[in-house]
Amino acid sequence: MTITELRRPSLRRRIDVRAFDVLPADFTRAGALGWRVDGHEVTIGHCLTVDSISDDSAVRAVARLVDDGVVVGQDEFESAMTGLISTSGPTADDGWSAFFTNSLTALRAGTAEFAPVHRRARSLLVGTSVLEVGCCFGLLALQCAQDGWRVDACDICPAALVLLDRAGRRLGLDVRTRRGDARALPYPDGGADTVTLVHLLEHLAPSDVQTAIGQALRVARRRVVIAVPFEDEPAEHFGHRQRLSEADLHEWAAPWISAGLDADVVVDHGGWLILDRPRQ
Numbered sequence: 001m002t003i004t005e006l007r008r009p010s011l012r013r014r015i016d017v018r019a020f021d022v023l024p025a026d027f028t029r030a031g032a033l034g035w036r037v038d039g040h041e042v043t044i045g046h047c048l049t050v051d052s053i054s055d056d057s058a059v060r061a062v063a064r065l066v067d068d069g070v071v072v073g074q075d076e077f078e079s080a081m082t083g084l085i086s087t088s089g090p091t092a093d094d095g096w097s098a099f100f101t102n103s104l105t106a107l108r109a110g111t112a113e114f115a116p117v118h119r120r121a122r123s124l125l126v127g128t129s130v131l132e133v134g135c136c137f138g139l140l141a142l143q144c145a146q147d148g149w150r151v152d153a154c155d156i157c158p159a160a161l162v163l164l165d166r167a168g169r170r171l172g173l174d175v176r177t178r179r180g181d182a183r184a185l186p187y188p189d190g191g192a193d194t195v196t197l198v199h200l201l202e203h204l205a206p207s208d209v210q211t212a213i214g215q216a217l218r219v220a221r222r223r224v225v226i227a228v229p230f231e232d233e234p235a236e237h238f239g240h241r242q243r244l245s246e247a248d249l250h251e252w253a254a255p256w257i258s259a260g261l262d263a264d265v266v267v268d269h270g271g272w273l274i275l276d277r278p279r280q
Contacts, residue, residue: 012040012072012073012075012076013040013041013042013076014040014041014042015041015042015044015071015076015079015080015083016041016042016043016044016083017043017044017045017046017079017080017083017084017086017087018043018044018045018046018087019045019046019047019048019087019088020045020046020047021047022047023045023046023047024036024045027043027045030064030065030068030070031060031061031064032046032047032048032057032060032061032064033045033046033061033062033064033065034046035065035070037070042070042071042076044065044070044080044083044084046061046084046087046088048061048084048088049088049089049098050088050089050094050095050097050098051098051102052088052102053084053085053088053089053095053098053099053102054099054102054103054106054112055099055103055106055112055114055137055139056103056106056111056112056113056114058081058084058085058099059081059113060113061084062077062080062081062084062237063237065080066237071237072237073236073237074236074237074238074239076237077237077238085099093166096163096166096167097167097170100137100139100142100167100170100171101171103139104139104142104143104146104171107139107143108143114139116268116269117198117199117227117269117270118139118140118143118198120227120268120269120272121140121196121198121225121227122140122143122144122147124194124223124225124272124274125144125149125193125194125196125223125225126193126194126222126223127192127193127194127221127222127223128149128150128193129149129150129151129152129192129193129194130144130149130150130151130152130192130193130194130195130196131151131152131153131154131185131187131191131192131194131195131196131219131220132144132151132152132153132154132196132198133154133180133182133185133195133196133197133200133212133216134154134155134182134197134198134199134200134203135153135154135155135160135161135164135177136155136157136160137160137163137164137167138153138160138161138163138164138167138168138175138177140196140198141153141164141175142164142167142168142171142173142175145168145173145174145175146173150174151174151175151176152175152176152177152178152187152191152192153175153176153177153178154177154178154179154180154185154186154187155177155179155180156179156180156181158179161177161178161179164177165177182197182200182201182204182212182215182216183204183208183211183212183215184215185215185216185218185219187219188219189218189219190219190220190221191219191221192219192220192221193220193221193222193223194220194222194223194224194225195216195217195219195220195223195224195225196224196225196226196227197212197213197216197224197225197226197227198225198226198227199227199228199229199270200212200226201213201226201228201242201244202228202229202231202234202240202241202242202244203239203240203241204241204242205241205242206242209252210252210255213226213252213256213275217256217261217275220275220277221277222276222277223274223275223276223277224274224275225272225274226249226252226272226273226274226275227270227271227272228244228248228249228270228271229244229270230244230245230246230267230270230271231243231244244271245271246265246267246271248271249265249271249272249273250265252273253265253273253275256275260278261275261276261277261278262275262276262277262278263275263276264276
């Protein structure tokens with residue numbers, strides 16, 4: 001879950017994504033995609049359709065381009081990713097609609113790579129209301145709404161929130177979105193029973209982590225759920241800025257335990273820190 005902007009104007013190269021029935025012969029193959037570089041323009045070809053586009057298929061395809069050195073950095077990754085989705089259907093709206101539908105179906109079925117993370121996050125919610133901080137496209141928030149939770153979601157990327165709003169309306173799900181920074185949440189004290197920071201804190205500088213946790217605790221009436229990936233090296237194309245371990249979670253928890261909160265650290269598809277206010 002990213003809190004970073006889709007900074008397309010700052011791309012060092014133009015990323016042009018095109019859909020084909022068959023990839024052109026002059027494209028270099030890279031997994032499900034093909035590519036061609038012409039000066040400062042990278043043309044990416046694909047045969048993804050509304051039947052095959054999803055978070056998994058798009059991330060996996062573009063990650064191969066990262067591995068091959070064709071796509072470099074977060075800006076180019078995000079431009080390629082959104083380009084794949086937008087061109088996978090007859091119209092961009094068709095592509096995004098299929099992306100949300102297929103991604104949610106795979107997450108629910110447990111076949112998506114991120115399904116175990118979302119499943120555990122949903123199992124840790126308490127109360128009746130949840131705020132997802134750093135929601136990106138809001139796939140977790142939408143699942144929570146499907147489960148009957150009262151859901152708010154925030155991110156600093158307005159384009160992602162627009163897409164989430166459209167998906168919510170189309171699916172008949174009420175997810176209230178607001179632009180907001182994890183370090184200064186635009187929500188009142190005690191505004192939600194549970195606040196989630198799922199795959200968010202690795203995007204922040206180490207000096208900002210406790211500020212973000214403090215903001216989440218300010219808004220949470222009962223619980224804060226934190227999840228982070230454990231990586232050998234921070235994934236630059238995802239905007240990750242920290243290499244984290246179980247020891248970091250214990251370090252993050254220490255001041256809040258001293259302040260009287262209950263804390264639990266769990267390792268499961270990465271690391272989890274659950275902070276609870278003592279029951280009165």
